[in-house]
Amino acid sequence: MGALYNRAGNHHNDVGSHMSNSLTLAPAPRSDAAEQVRAEVREFLAAELAAGSFETHVDTWLGGVDPAFSKKLGERGWLGMTWPKEYGGHERSAMERYAVTEELLSAGAPVAAHWIADRQSGPNLLKFGTEKQRREILPRIAAGECFFVIGMSEPDSGSDLASIRTRAARNGDGDWVVNGAKVWTSNAHHSHYGIFLVRTSPSDSANRHAGMSQLLVDLSLPGITINPIRILDGGHHFNEVVFDDVVVPGDMLLGEEGNGWHQVTAELAFERSGPERFLSTYPLVAEFARRVGDSGDPAAVATLGRISARLLALRQMSLRIAAALDRGELPNIPAALVKDVGTTFEADVIEEIRKVVDVTPSLDSPDPLGRALAEAQLHAPGYTLRGGTNEILRGIVARGLGLR
Amino acid sequence: MASDQDLVVETVRDILTGFEPFVLTPERRWDEGLWSALAEAGLTGVGLPEEAGGSGGELADAVAIVRTLAAGAAAVPVAEQLLVAGPALVAADLDLPSPEEPMTFAVADAVTVHPVDNGDGPGRFTVNGTVTDLAWAGVASHVVLLAPASAGSDGALLALVHVADLEATDAFNLAGEPRGSLVLDQVAATGALLSAAQAQELRARFALARAVQLAAALEQVLAWTVQYAGERQQFGRPLGKFQAIQMELAEMAGEVTAVTALTDAAVQALDRGSADVVLAAAAAKVRAGAAVEVVARLAHQVHGAIGFTQEHKLHHLTRRLWSWRDEAGSDLAWSRVLGAGLLAGPDDFWPALTRVV
Numbered sequence: 001m002g003a004l005y006n007r008a009g010n011h012h013n014d015v016g017s018h019m020s021n022s023l024t025l026a027p028a029p030r031s032d033a034a035e036q037v038r039a040e041v042r043e044f045l046a047a048e049l050a051a052g053s054f055e056t057h058v059d060t061w062l063g064g065v066d067p068a069f070s071k072k073l074g075e076r077g078w079l080g081m082t083w084p085k086e087y088g089g090h091e092r093s094a095m096e097r098y099a100v101t102e103e104l105l106s107a108g109a110p111v112a113a114h115w116i117a118d119r120q121s122g123p124n125l126l127k128f129g130t131e132k133q134r135r136e137i138l139p140r141i142a143a144g145e146c147f148f149v150i151g152m153s154e155p156d157s158g159s160d161l162a163s164i165r166t167r168a169a170r171n172g173d174g175d176w177v178v179n180g181a182k183v184w185t186s187n188a189h190h191s192h193y194g195i196f197l198v199r200t201s202p203s204d205s206a207n208r209h210a211g212m213s214q215l216l217v218d219l220s221l222p223g224i225t226i227n228p229i230r231i232l233d234g235g236h237h238f239n240e241v242v243f244d245d246v247v248v249p250g251d252m253l254l255g256e257e258g259n260g261w262h263q264v265t266a267e268l269a270f271e272r273s274g275p276e277r278f279l280s281t282y283p284l285v286a287e288f289a290r291r292v293g294d295s296g297d298p299a300a301v302a303t304l305g306r307i308s309a310r311l312l313a314l315r316q317m318s319l320r321i322a323a324a325l326d327r328g329e330l331p332n333i334p335a336a337l338v339k340d341v342g343t344t345f346e347a348d349v350i351e352e353i354r355k356v357v358d359v360t361p362s363l364d365s366p367d368p369l370g371r372a373l374a375e376a377q378l379h380a381p382g383y384t385l386r387g388g389t390n391e392i393l394r395g396i397v398a399r400g401l402g403l404r
Numbered sequence: 405m406a407s408d409q410d411l412v413v414e415t416v417r418d419i420l421t422g423f424e425p426f427v428l429t430p431e432r433r434w435d436e437g438l439w440s441a442l443a444e445a446g447l448t449g450v451g452l453p454e455e456a457g458g459s460g461g462e463l464a465d466a467v468a469i470v471r472t473l474a475a476g477a478a479a480v481p482v483a484e485q486l487l488v489a490g491p492a493l494v495a496a497d498l499d500l501p502s503p504e505e506p507m508t509f510a511v512a513d514a515v516t517v518h519p520v521d522n523g524d525g526p527g528r529f530t531v532n533g534t535v536t537d538l539a540w541a542g543v544a545s546h547v548v549l550l551a552p553a554s555a556g557s558d559g560a561l562l563a564l565v566h567v568a569d570l571e572a573t574d575a576f577n578l579a580g581e582p583r584g585s586l587v588l589d590q591v592a593a594t595g596a597l598l599s600a601a602q603a604q605e606l607r608a609r610f611a612l613a614r615a616v617q618l619a620a621a622l623e624q625v626l627a628w629t630v631q632y633a634g635e636r637q638q639f640g641r642p643l644g645k646f647q648a649i650q651m652e653l654a655e656m657a658g659e660v661t662a663v664t665a666l667t668d669a670a671v672q673a674l675d676r677g678s679a680d681v682v683l684a685a686a687a688a689k690v691r692a693g694a695a696v697e698v699v700a701r702l703a704h705q706v707h708g709a710i711g712f713t714q715e716h717k718l719h720h721l722t723r724r725l726w727s728w729r730d731e732a733g734s735d736l737a738w739s740r741v742l743g744a745g746l747l748a749g750p751d752d753f754w755p756a757l758t759r760v761v
Contacts, residue, residue, distance in 0.1 A: 023657060023661060024661065024664065027665070027668050027669065027672065038758070042755070102758075106754045107754075282754075285753075286753055286754060289746070289747065289753040290753070292743065292747065293747045293753075298740060300743075301739075301740050301743040301744050301747070302736055302739040302740045302743055303739075303743070304742075304743035304746070304747070305686070305690060305738070305739035305740055305741065305742035305743030305744075305746075306690060306694065306739050306743075308687060308742055308743065308746055308757060309666070309686075309687040309688075309690035309691040309694065309739070309742060310662070310691060310694065311757065312666055312669075312687045312691070312757065312760060312761055313662035313663065313665055313666035313687075313691045314662065315758075315761070316665035316666050316668070316669045316761060317661060317662060317665045320665060334661075337654075337657060337658050337661055338661075340654065340655075340658050341658040341659075341661070341662055344658075391651065393654075394650065394651045394654035394655065395647070395650060395654070397653075397654035397657050397658070398644075398650035398651075398653060398654050400657070401630050401644075401653055401654070401657060402630070402634070403630070403633065403634070403644040403645070403649075403650050403653060404644075404645070404650065
């Protein structure tokens with residue numbers, strides 16, 4: 001048999017346990033509170049749809065900006081759900097928040113206005129913000145009245161975030177003077193604030209992650225120009241945000257000077273694990289399910305089953321992350337893995353559905369399935385790029401496997 | 405599953421290490437020595453109630469045993485006995501054979517079961533016909549059959565037959581596990597009538613048992629491949645240091661994690677008696693089957709030529725993966741069950757999905 005040949009199962013201990021430390025999370029407990037709020041959101045959405053307050057679309061957490069809708073969610077206590085009450089939050093669990101966000105996305109509701117503030121900027125402020133910053137801003141986010149944009153990437157810095165060049169330097173008054181440009185800033189033109197990763201010390205080739213800080217910036221400040229960058233379907237969601245000697249008050253540093261890389265990393269579990277990483281194209285799946293229900297075509301029924309199996313697995317993976325967040329963990333590696341699998345799925349459903357329906361995709365199609373296919377297709381390149389490309393994510397997973 | 409099962413897993417592993425890797429051939433159809441050791445330790449009755457002759461314990465314990473043995477490519481009918489045939493008999497209030505005698509399960513659409521009155525009271529039947537694709541044919545002493553009920557009834561019959569004296573045909577799955585046919589000619593059986601819903605739940609149990617085995621084998625194949633990539637040196641460094649290899653291993657890890665998460669959830673659905681257990685099991689089976697293509701392909705790719713030989717252990721699990729994904733109901737069959745089941749209920753599609761697991 002030779003040295004290569006070992007009893008099947010013997011290696012489970014060493015390699016298996018290594019993996020379980022970094023990649024595998026415990027199953028999520030069932031949450032009655034989550035199911036309760038899920039039912040409430042469902043009822044709300046049915047009423048809103050019936051009243052014609054919104055139309056279902058694909059990828060609405062990028063494209064569906066509707067401040068009035070966000071405000072309604074705030075009024076119902078569905079924003080800032082997990083934050084302390086003293087900051088306008090509702091002290092509910094990540095599992096409950098998961099149920100709310102999942103229902104909103106599955107309905108294709110217009111959630112883009114508040115999405116980043118509620119998901120990421122709020123928790124970031126809670127963790128690193130000053131008391132003044134928290135008191136001023138968090139209650140407004142939770143009310144659905146204050147929207148955020150995140151500025152990390154730059155024209156010359158995509159996945160290689162440590163190479164950013166936007167600079168912030170203290171002036172004589174102790175304020176920050178910012179110069180540079182950020183790109184892919186989703187919905188900057190609808191936002192009140194941005195959290196921007198900037199260089200506050202010159203780059204150091206020996207420590208590429210040093211010298212960066214996060215600045216909290218009021219987007220109405222003089223010297224800020226917001227230029228649209230249109231995506232494939234002509235939609236205006238992305239922007240270039242240009243800083244030309246913008247003076248940001250000294251007390252708007254977020255967290256510690258020089259700690260920007262660490263702070264950005266701490267956001268990632270929030271950014272990468274939620275249901276928006278596998279439900280962006282769910283409205284297409286729902287439209288397909290309606291079609292299959294009418295036709296009964298056996299091949300399409302099987303395809304619907306296969307899509308559903310993948311979706312159900314992703315829900316369980318994402319729920320495990322929500323449960324880990326409730327336990328106070330910051331599961332960045334499992335979050336990267338969920339995002340890789342989930343965003344791959346978002347694009348795959350287009351191909352799966354195409355194989356079994358005879359529909360031409362067009363934004364002008366009289367057929368809702370044709371429109372959903374068109375929307376999903378034209379947004380598809382973004383799924384596996386935004387929030388960390390899948391190649392970057394797989395590199396993180398490989399680290400979790402002990403390979404680097 | 406939870407760490408409560410750590411002890412049972414350790415026990416099974418200790419037993420496994422005492423046995424050579426078992427190479428299945430038409431002459432060596434199962435690992436009888438391993439089975440005896442497991443039976444002696446009471447592990448072939450786990451999850452079956454003590455008052456019925458089992459060893460007691462929870463479903464989670466039985467699942468942990470099945471997982472450990474599947475990851476070890478053990479050639480014994482434990483999944484069939486602990487997760488399908490045994491629980492089916494217990495649920496139908498039929499007597500369990502001794503757990504030391506191997507028992508398997510089959511959906512037998514081509515057999516007929518007739519009640520007989522031999523003076524022993526109700527629940528006695530005669531079985532006729534051929535059982536095909538029988539897991540552990542020629543190995544198992546007993547078979548629990550799910551057979552069509554008589555014409556006009558939409559239920560099914562659960563029948564326990566003793567088959568130790570019958571000759572099975574030679575047929576094997578891709579891994580060499582026996583999957584032959586058994587001709588039943590006026591064979592006596594004990595049995596019980598099941599409703600159509602109960603019959604479908606039993607088929608789903610069988611599918612879930614295979615999903616549990618698939619999940620464990622997929623995890624093990626990933627672990628072997630990660631280990632191999634760390635050890636095998638080419639171009640002056642371990643394979644795992646190449647980004648191209650890292651991308652492949654990360655993709656495998658994503659698939660494995662998805663399967664584990666859904667399979668665990670489906671097992672929990674079974675454990676709590678969920679009304680949606682059929683769809684949960686269907687989803688777990690389909691998802692596990694989908695992962696097989698990716699994980700087995702990439703595992704072989706990373707292992708290179710040695711993994712394509714019987715010299716190396718990899719084939720013990722990859723060949724099982726390729727078979728198990730279409731056993732206990734094919735991938736196509738369960739995909740249809742899942743798709744149709746989600747569309748059939750009173751709810752819209754999304755509420756139906758979120759109810760399953």
